[in-house]
Amino acid sequence: MRKVVGIGETILDILFRNGQPTAAVPGGSVFNCIVSLSRAGVPINFISETGEDEVGKIILDFMKENKVPTDHIYRFNGGKSPISLAFLNEQNDARYLFYKKYPRQRLDVNLPELNEDDIVILGSYYALNPELRDKILELLDQARTKNAIVYYDPNFRSAHKEEAIKLAPTIIENLEYANIVRGSLKDFLYMYNLEDIEKIYKDKIKFYCPTFICTNGKKDVALRTRTIAKDYPIAPVEAVSTVGSGDNFNAGIIYGLLKYNVHYTDLNNTPEACWDKVIACGMAFAAESCKSMNNNISAEFAQRLKLEKEV
Numbered sequence: 621m622r623k624v625v626g627i628g629e630t631i632l633d634i635l636f637r638n639g640q641p642t643a644a645v646p647g648g649s650v651f652n653c654i655v656s657l658s659r660a661g662v663p664i665n666f667i668s669e670t671g672e673d674e675v676g677k678i679i680l681d682f683m684k685e686n687k688v689p690t691d692h693i694y695r696f697n698g699g700k701s702p703i704s705l706a707f708l709n710e711q712n713d714a715r716y717l718f719y720k721k722y723p724r725q726r727l728d729v730n731l732p733e734l735n736e737d738d739i740v741i742l743g744s745y746y747a748l749n750p751e752l753r754d755k756i757l758e759l760l761d762q763a764r765t766k767n768a769i770v771y772y773d774p775n776f777r778s779a780h781k782e783e784a785i786k787l788a789p790t791i792i793e794n795l796e797y798a799n800i801v802r803g804s805l806k807d808f809l810y811m812y813n814l815e816d817i818e819k820i821y822k823d824k825i826k827f828y829c830p831t832f833i834c835t836n837g838k839k840d841v842a843l844r845t846r847t848i849a850k851d852y853p854i855a856p857v858e859a860v861s862t863v864g865s866g867d868n869f870n871a872g873i874i875y876g877l878l879k880y881n882v883h884y885t886d887l888n889n890t891p892e893a894c895w896d897k898v899i900a901c902g903m904a905f906a907a908e909s910c911k912s913m914n915n916n917i918s919a920e921f922a923q924r925l926k927l928e929k930e931v
Contacts, residue, residue: 621663622663622735622737622738622739622878623662623663623664623665623735623738623739624654624657624662624663624664624665624738624739624740624741624874624878625664625665625666625667625732625734625738625739625740625741625759625768626650626651626653626654626664626665626666626667626740626741626742627650627666627667627668627740627741627742627746627747627755627756627759628648628649628650628651628666628667628668628741628742628743628744628746628747629648629649629650629651629668629669629702629744629746630646630647630648630651630668630669630670630679630693630701630702631646631647631648631651631701631702631703631704631718632644632645632646632647632675632678632679632701632702632703632704633645633646633647633704633706633863633915634703634704634705634706635706635708635714635861635863635913636705636706636707636708637708642913643913643914644678645913645914645915646678646679646682646683646915647704647863647864647915648668649743649744649746649773649775649866649867650666650741650742650743650744650746650773650867651666651668652864652867652868652871652909652915652916653741653867653868653870653871653874654666654688654741654871655682655683655686655688655915655916656867656868656871656905656909656916656917656922657871657874657875658686658687658688659686659916659917659919659922660871660875660917660922660925660926661922661925661926661929662874662875662878664688664689665689665691665692665732666683666688666689666692666693667692667693667727667729667731667732667755667759668692668693668694668727669693669694669695669696669722669726669727669729670693670694670695670696670701671695671696671697671699671700671701672695672696672697673700673701675700675701675702675703676695676701679701680693686916691732692729692730692731692732693729694726694727694728694729696722696723696725696726697723698723698724699721699722699723700719700720700721702718702719702720702721702722703718703719703720704716704717704718704719705717705718705719706863708861708863711859711862712859712860712861712862712910713862714861714862714863716777718779722751726751726752726755727752727755729755731755731758731759731762734759734762734763734766734768735766735768736766736767736768736884737767737768737769737883737884738763738766738768738769739768739769739770739771739874739877739878740759740760740763740768740769740770740771741771741772741773741870741874742756742759742760742770742771742772742773742794743772743773743774743775743870744773744774744775744776744777745776745777745780747772747774747794748787748790748791748794750790753790760794760797763797764797767884767885768884769799769800769877769884769887770797770798770799770800771798771799771800771802771870771873771874772794772795772797772798772800772801772802772829773801773802773803773866773870774791774794774801774803774807774808774811775803775804775807775866776803776806776807776808776810776811777810778806778810780810781810781811784810784811784812791811792828795825795828795829796828796829798828798829799829799831799884799887800829800831800832800833800873800887801825801829801831801832801833802832802833802834802835802869802870802873803833803834803835804834804835804836804837804866805817805834805835805836805837808820808824808834811824812824817834817836817842817844820834821834821844825844826844830845830846830888831844831845831887831888832844832845833873833899833902835866835869838854838856839854840852840853840854841854841899841902841903843895843899845888845890845895846888847889848892848895850892850895852896852899852903854903855903855907857907857910857911858911859910859911860910860911860912860913861910861912861913862910863915864909864914864915864916865906865909865910866906867909867915868905868906868908868909868915868916868917869902869903869905869906870902871905871917872901872902872903872904872905872906873898873899873901873902875901875905875925876897876898876899876900876901876902877898879897879901879929880894880897880898882894882898905917908921
């Protein structure tokens, strides 16, 4: 059976509304995706690190509750598990502050074994951090050798835009390993100072990875492949929080790739009708995650997916 392997940070998101904390939920871009996939019944593995502290215990307990294996989690002393403060505005979009104190020793874990057609997801600064690069490349090299699909979400925050030029070679290296790139328009504004989807695809993505999905908040989702250029309108959603929407869009796309049997060798010739269904899964997962303060799809939504699968 195909599985999904994620590598990324774990963090405790503390959400604020009107200056007051309203929720504290385990998060992290790839982590949010992996948790939602686990709830949906997808076999998963997750590679990360967390501290031997109260925040780390909350995160590990949450992983166990959601059937996310902890075999590849590095527990560290001499640092503190990271925390983010997410300040929600009137549209329930978030502005972030991050607090991190990692030890010198990072991510000292063995990697899970990959098989052909497994899916590896990585992204954010975690996938660019020079302290973690050897471990990231070890996973990516294994994925390339085994013909596993690499799904890359740059998730490039404004906090790193001044480093964009310095990080460019590592971004390009990730793009070269990737089989699917999914980013938000803001990512590419911060990375390349570009907001034109066609220009981003043709000048920055296509040469390295021909399959590209670009989201833009409430506006259309853009799909670009060697043979397809299509935009998908998003249905309006009453959002409680958008903190995990992009991460859950990724989860939905990956769920769709598995559900509709898109294999490594199919990616360059997947028909438009199949992409329509895969993109619809991404939108459904993202919309569901916006309905609560949590960073994931609900148990009820996951149960409906399992029932559909049985039918």
